[in-house]
Amino acid sequence: MRGMDEFALIRLLNRRGSPGTGRPNETGVKTGIGDDAAVMKPSAGSDIVVSCDTMVETVHFLPETMQHYDIGYKAMASSLSDMAAMGARPRWALIALTVPSGPSGTWTAESLQELYDGLYACADRYGTVVVGGDTTSSKSLLTVTVTVIGEADEDRSLLRSSALPGDIVFVTGPLGNSAAGLHLLLKAGRPAVPIEDMEETVRSLVLAHRRPEPRIDAGAILASSEAGVCGALNDISDGLASEAWEIAEASGVRIVLDEERIPLSPELTRYASAAGRDPHDFALYGGEDYELVGTVRRERAAELAARFEVAGKRIWLVGEVAAAGAMNKTDKGAAANLERAPMPGVTLRSSAGVEKPLPKKGYNHFA
Ligand SMILES: Nc1ncnc2c1ncn2[C@@H]1O[C@H](COP(=O)(O)OP(=O)(O)O)[C@@H](O)[C@H]1O
Numbered sequence: 361m362r363g364m365d366e367f368a369l370i371r372l373l374n375r376r377g378s379p380g381t382g383r384p385n386e387t388g389v390k391t392g393i394g395d396d397a398a399v400m401k402p403s404a405g406s407d408i409v410v411s412c413d414t415m416v417e418t419v420h421f422l423p424e425t426m427q428h429y430d431i432g433y434k435a436m437a438s439s440l441s442d443m444a445a446m447g448a449r450p451r452w453a454l455i456a457l458t459v460p461s462g463p464s465g466t467w468t469a470e471s472l473q474e475l476y477d478g479l480y481a482c483a484d485r486y487g488t489v490v491v492g493g494d495t496t497s498s499k500s501l502l503t504v505t506v507t508v509i510g511e512a513d514e515d516r517s518l519l520r521s522s523a524l525p526g527d528i529v530f531v532t533g534p535l536g537n538s539a540a541g542l543h544l545l546l547k548a549g550r551p552a553v554p555i556e557d558m559e560e561t562v563r564s565l566v567l568a569h570r571r572p573e574p575r576i577d578a579g580a581i582l583a584s585s586e587a588g589v590c591g592a593l594n595d596i597s598d599g600l601a602s603e604a605w606e607i608a609e610a611s612g613v614r615i616v617l618d619e620e621r622i623p624l625s626p627e628l629t630r631y632a633s634a635a636g637r638d639p640h641d642f643a644l645y646g647g648e649d650y651e652l653v654g655t656v657r658r659e660r661a662a663e664l665a666a667r668f669e670v671a672g673k674r675i676w677l678v679g680e681v682a683a684a685g686a687m688n689k690t691d692k693g694a695a696a697n698l699e700r701a702p703m704p705g706v707t708l709r710s711s712a713g714v715e716k717p718l719p720k721k722g723y724n725h726f727a
């Protein structure tokens with residue numbers, strides 16, 4: 361980035377401004393962008409819920425995979441997704457932007473504006489107000505970190521540690537589309553073209569990769585269920601296997617996933633078959649779906665599914681929770697496998713009822 365100083369850049373990117381003192385009741389913002397820090401008023405009876413996530417050039421996106429607008433949209437969406445995963449309502453966000461300043465940098469004021477248009481579009485969509493951030497230069501890579509501050513009803517956040525033996529495991533949408541979209545974009549190996557210019561058959565996969573939607577509404581339904589109905593909850597950033605392992609370990613249980621119940625889109629199945637890949641590999645180990653995986657008390661599962669239907673949504677029941685170390689005694693083959701499996705853990709059950717340990721595999725920054 362050259363030709364513009366830091367302060368002009370901040371003004372340009374946030375030209376729509378932060379609500380500041382004008383509408384404190386609606387947004388809770390007393391002081392927005394422009395002072396040393398933002399000042400907000402939390403709602404009465406709420407816990408504050410906070411998380412941040414970073415996107416790094418080359419790790420999370422390449423010129424072949426994402427357009428500038430998409431990078432911004434996805435940075436906000438992936439951060440908001442952690443609010444959904446807590447059953448929280450996102451309210452405010454801070455954006456930390458690090459821009460390559462060297463002569464080789466391809467980032468211009470215009471491309472950063474597009475990235476910010478994406479960030480703001482996603483924030484607006486989910487009722488989140490940008491209240492500040494930070495802007496720095498770097499030698500090489502662009503990074504964007506979004507910190508989200510949300511609210512949950514007091515003591516009602518949905519934790520990874522709340523799964524109980526007997527619970528049913530659910531997910532909020534088809535899995536693996538994003539990873540398949542990435543696979544095909546990397547294979548194409550040319551600058552990312554707008555979604556409108558893509559073949560109909562691959563559009564939904566690419567869209568899933570570039571413009572994931574945080575499942576804020578699903579999180580709200582789960583959080584508003586009677587206390588204790590929803591057990592654990594997690595969002596799927598690193599792949600279903602990895603996230604199920606996180607729940608299993610945090611809760612001290614074994615999660616059993618039924619392979620044939622994992623929802624796969626027809627587009628994914630078609631793409632995987634053409635690419636000579638097992639679609640389940642994309643769903644289990646790919647990541648960036650930003651759907652939710654959670655558990656519900658067995659006797660309330662049908663009622664929860666009905667609540668989603670009333671809201672025009674659905675959940676897929678994909679497995680169950682067992683006590684750590686428990687195994688299906690009727691299946692000798694499975695028992696032999698499970699004896700070698702670490703407990704707590706995750707197993708994958710075939711349609712024939714055979715359970716195998718599911719590797720704790722998925723996206724890992726240092727693996
Ligand atoms: N560098 C860090 N310093 C402190 N806490 C961290 C750091 N990185 C991650 N965490 C915390 O570790 C937990 C797991 O992080 P992460 O795997 O990134 O979660 P998620 O997949 O939901 O984004 C979170 O509570 C997060 O706040």
Ligand SMILES: Cc1ncc(C[n+]2csc(CCOP(=O)(O)OP(=O)(O)O)c2C)c(N)n1
Nearest residue numbers: 413418419420421422597598646647648723
């Ligand atoms: C160019 C490119 N290569 C690989 C990926 C795949 N990828 C990068 S990070 C990631 C996991 C999610 O990101 P992470 O920083 O781990 O988010 P968190 O788990 O903290 O929410 C995946 C699947 C990608 N999006 N783009």
Ligand SMILES: [Mg+2]
Nearest residue numbers: 412413414597
């Ligand atoms: Mg994270």
Ligand SMILES: [Mg+2]
Nearest residue numbers: 442445595597
């Ligand atoms: Mg998460």
Ligand SMILES: [Mg+2]
Nearest residue numbers: 597598723724
């Ligand atoms: Mg991760």
